[in-house]
C-alpha cells in the first residue's frame with residue numbers, strides 16, 4: 260500500500276528550526292527602546308511644561324505693587340547673607356550703636372538695599388528692632404525712610420532690618436566726615452533742611468496716630484542719590500498718644516484699640532521667603548491700646564517663630580515683652596542735664612589722677628560712702644552730683660565746685676605738657692586731649708576767667724557758659740559717640756544706659772526726666788539746622804585756645820552771635836553762593852526752635868511754613884535780639 264508507505268510530507272526540519280519567529284512576535288521588541296525613549300521624552304516635556312506652567316502661574320499670582328501687603332516683609336536670613344556676600348566688610352556702609360549696616364544686592368532683581376545686622380540680646384537693640392517694624396507700615400512720606408523688611412536668625416541670635424539703600428549715606432557722613440562737595444551748594448543744604456522739616460511735619464501732623472521721632476540727628480538723616488533727605492532710625496520713636504493710652508490701659512478698659520500687628524499673609528514675593536505685614540489699624544477711640552506683635556517676637560525670648568507678643572498691659576518687671584513701656588523708664592536714673600559731661604570729665608581726670616585721690620575726693624563728699632553697693636559708673640556720677648550739692652551747701656566758697664575739675668584737669672595736663680615740651684623742645688598752643696579735640700592751656704584758661712568776670716556774661720561760670728544749651732545728659736548708651744556732639748570718644752559716659760536721645764540734640768526738658776513730646780523733636784531739629792548751616796558739630800573745640808573754646812558749643816555760639824547781631828557769621832565758609840536771606844531765616848528758625856520753654860517753640864507745621872515762605876519769617880526771641888546800642892560808654896572805653 261504505497262499510499263500507506265508514502266512518507267508523510269515532511270517539512271524540512273531545518274526550515275522549521277531556523278525559520279525566523281513570526282513577525283508579529285519580534286517587531287515590538289525592536290521598537291521597545293525608541294518607544295520607551297519617546298515616552299520618557301514626552302513625560303519630561305510634560306513635566307517641564309507643567310513646571311513652567313506652575314512657575315508662570317505662580318509668578319502671575321505674585322501680588323502686584325498695588326496689592327502688595329505693606330512693609331515690612333520677611334526675608335530669609337540666607338537670602339540676605341547671600342546678598343551681602345556673607346556680610347563682607349567691603350560692603351559695610353557704616354556702624355551704629357547696635358550693629359553694622361551693609362550694602363546688599365538681591366540676585367534676581369538686582370535691587371540694592373541696606374541691611375542692618377544687629378546682635379540679639381540687648382534690650383535696647385530689640386526695642387529698636389520692634390519699634391522699626393511696628394512703625395514701618397504707617398510711614399509713607401518722601402522724607403521718611405522706614406524699614407522695608409526684616410529677618411532673624413535664631414541660631415546665631417541675629418536680627419536684621421532691611422532698608423532702601425541711600426546712595427549718599429547719612430548727613431553725618433556727607434556733611435561732617437566726607438565733606439561732600441555737593442553740600443557746598445547752598446540750595447542743597449536748604450533743600451535738606453526743608454526735607455527734614457517736612458518729614459517731621461508728616462510724623463507730627465499727618466501720621467495717625469502721630470509719631471514722635473525722639474532721636475533727630477545727622478546720622479539718622481539719610482540722603483538719596485539726589486541728596487533728598489529722609490529721616491530714618493525709628494528705634495526711639497513713640498506714638499504721641501502712647502502716654503494717654505498707657506494710663507487707659509492701666510485703667511483696664513479694652514474697647515476701642517490701636518492695633519499694631521504683624522501677621523503672616525502667606526503670600527509670596529520674589530526674593531522673600533514669606534511676607535509679613537505690619538500695619539496700623541487705628542480705631543478713633545483712644546481709650547485703650549492693645550499692641551500685638553506677632554512674628555516679630557523678641558529674639559532673646561526665642562520667639563522668632565511667631566509667638567505673639569502682647570503688650571496690652573504694662574507688666575512691671577516683665578521681659579522684653581513690655582519693651583514699649585520700658586522706653587519711658589529708660590532715663591529714670593538719668594540725673595541732671597550736665598551729668599554726662601561731668602562724668603566724662605570725671606573719667607578724664609581719673610585717668611590723670613591717682614585713683615586714691617579720686618576716691619578720696621568722692622568720699623569726702625559723703626555721698627559714695629553711704630552707698631557702697633553701687634556700680635562704679637554710678638559712683639562717678641555721684642561724685643559729680645555731690646560737687647554740685649557741696650556748692651549749694653557752701654555758697655560762700657570762693658570757687659564754685661564745678662570749676663574745680665577744670666583747673667585741676669588743666670593744671671595736670673599743663674604739667675604733662677611742660678614735661679613733654681621739655682622732652683621734645685617744641686612749643687604747642689594747645690593740649691590735645693583726644694580725637695583732635697583741644698583744650699586750652701591753663702594760663703589761657705585763667706586769663707579767660709579773669710577777663711570773663713568783667714565781661715557781660717558777668718557771674719556765670721565759664722563751664723556754665725560752655726555748657727549752655729548743651730542739652731542731653733547722657734549718651735545713647737550704645738557705645739556710639741560719633742554723632743553725639745563730639746565729646747571725645749574716650750569718655751566713660753558712653754556706658755550710661757539712657758535711651759533718651761543723643762547728647763547735644765536731645766531737648767533739655769526730656770534729658771532731665773520730662774516727657775517726650777513733639778517739641779523735643781522741634782528742639783533737636785533746631786540743633787540739626789544749626790549744624791547744617793554751620794557745617795560743624797554741635798560741640799567741638801579745635802585750633803587756637805580761647806576763641807575756639809568760646810565757639811565750642813554751637814548753640815551758645817549762635818545765641819551769642821544773635822545778641823551781637825552777627826548771625827551770618829555762623830554760616831559755613833565753604834558754602835558757595837549763600838542766599839543770605841534764607842540763611843538768616845534758617846538760623847532764626849533754629850534759635851526759635853531751641854527755646855528752653857517747649858511751649859515757645861513752633862510746631863513743625865509752622866517751621867515748614869516759615870522755611871517755605873508761607874509764613875512770616877520768625878522774630879528772634881527777645882532775649883536774643885541784638886541789644887540796642889548803649890547810651891553809656893562801656894567800662895572798657897572809659898578805661899581807655
Ligand SMILES: Nc1ncnc2c1ncn2[C@@H]1O[C@H](COP(=O)(O)OP(=O)(O)OP(=O)(O)O)[C@@H](O)[C@H]1O
Nearest residue numbers: 353354355356360373422423424425428429478739
Ligand atoms: N539706608 C541706608 N543707606 C545707606 N547707608 C545707610 C543706611 N542706613 C544706615 N546707613 C549707614 O550706616 C551708618 C550706621 O547707621 P545706624 O542707623 O546703624 O547707626 P547710627 O544712626 O549712625 O547710630 P545709632 O543708630 O546707634 O544712633 C549710618 O551712619 C549710615 O552711614
